[in-house]
Amino acid sequence: xxxxxxxxxxxxQLYDARINRIPIKPLTEMEPGISVDEAYAVQIxxxxxxxxxxHVIVGKKIGLTSLVMQQMMNVNEPDYGHLLDSMHIKxxxxxxxxxxxxxxxxxxxxxxxxxxxxxxxxxxxxxxxTEYVTAALEIVDSRVLDWKIKLPDTVADNASSGCYVLxxxxxxxxxxxxxxxxxxxxxxxxxxxxxKGSAALGDPALCVAWLAxxxxxxxxxxxxxxxxxSGALSAAVDASRGDDFRAEMSTLGPIAAQFV
Numbered sequence: 001x002x003x004x005x006x007x008x009x010x011x012x013q014l015y016d017a018r019i020n021r022i023p024i025k026p027l028t029e030m031e032p033g034i035s036v037d038e039a040y041a042v043q044i045x046x047x048x049x050x051x052x053x054x055h056v057i058v059g060k061k062i063g064l065t066s067l068v069m070q071q072m073m074n075v076n077e078p079d080y081g082h083l084l085d086s087m088h089i090k091x092x093x094x095x096x097x098x099x100x101x102x103x104x105x106x107x108x109x110x111x112x113x114x115x116x117x118x119x120x121x122x123x124x125x126x127x128x129x130t131e132y133v134t135a136a137l138e139i140v141d142s143r144v145l146d147w148k149i150k151l152p153d154t155v156a157d158n159a160s161s162g163c164y165v166l167x168x169x170x171x172x173x174x175x176x177x178x179x180x181x182x183x184x185x186x187x188x189x190x191x192x193x194x195x196k197g198s199a200a201l202g203d204p205a206l207c208v209a210w211l212a213x214x215x216x217x218x219x220x221x222x223x224x225x226x227x228x229x230s231g232a233l234s235a236a237v238d239a240s241r242g243d244d245f246r247a248e249m250s251t252l253g254p255i256a257a258q259f260v
Contacts, residue, residue: 011045017143039155059083063159065200065231081159092257096241103236106247109136110228118216123205135167135255167255176251186246195234204230
């Protein structure tokens with residue numbers, strides 16, 4: 001329960017941190033009793049502000065899809081954030097001047113061909129509703145100093161969203177076994193880690209089903225044409241200006257980006 005600040009005041013602090021590129025102390029220190037529902041209210045307040053300023057919601061991102069991250073945050077389900085049109089970096093050149101303390105992740109993105117309406121969406125229904133999947137790079141970022149976050153901190157901070165890059169290679173879901181997709185992740189030409197589609201809750205389609213059902217509780221539907229980033233396939237990697245990243249995914253192909 002909030003005692004020291006209102007939802008609007010906490011949203012304002014995160015907004016100012018993003019604009020000024022000066023991270024703030026964790027919301028869970030300012031408001032030790034903040035609930036996850038209150039944190040989502042903070043997130044929504046800033047998304048509403050963005051749409052009032054002309055930005056458009058183009059999809060969602062799912063976080064905390066690995067067992068390791070859930071154990072770290074002491075939770076038993078993922079979280080989600082909103083994707084805005086301004087977050088899509090089409091040329092793969094990531095502007096450092098818009099970020100605070102970015103990290104890079106490789107993911108599988110779903111592009112929806114029809115709406116997904118909870119509350120009982122299954123992974124099979126996700127596949128049937130998907131126009132295609134594609135390789136993606138998500139740049140996560142935190143407005144919280146030194147990434148010292150607990151679950152309400154990242155939820156309030158739009159699930160630590162930064163921006164994202166999508167591959168030009170579009171693959172029908174019938175042509176790929178998503179849990180079996182294998183990824184090799186490179187930074188500046190050096191292999192850093194490897195991952196697999198099954199790292200995201202065992203099946204990326206299960207992540208999207210979770211999202212559709214979670215959103216239903218808030219009266220929200222995933223819409224045709226939306227992008228859904230389904231969760232990291234390996235550990236996030238710190239990024240600095242000048243760094244080059246490349247992920248090579250079986251069936252989905254390569255995707256690359258550079259921080260400038």
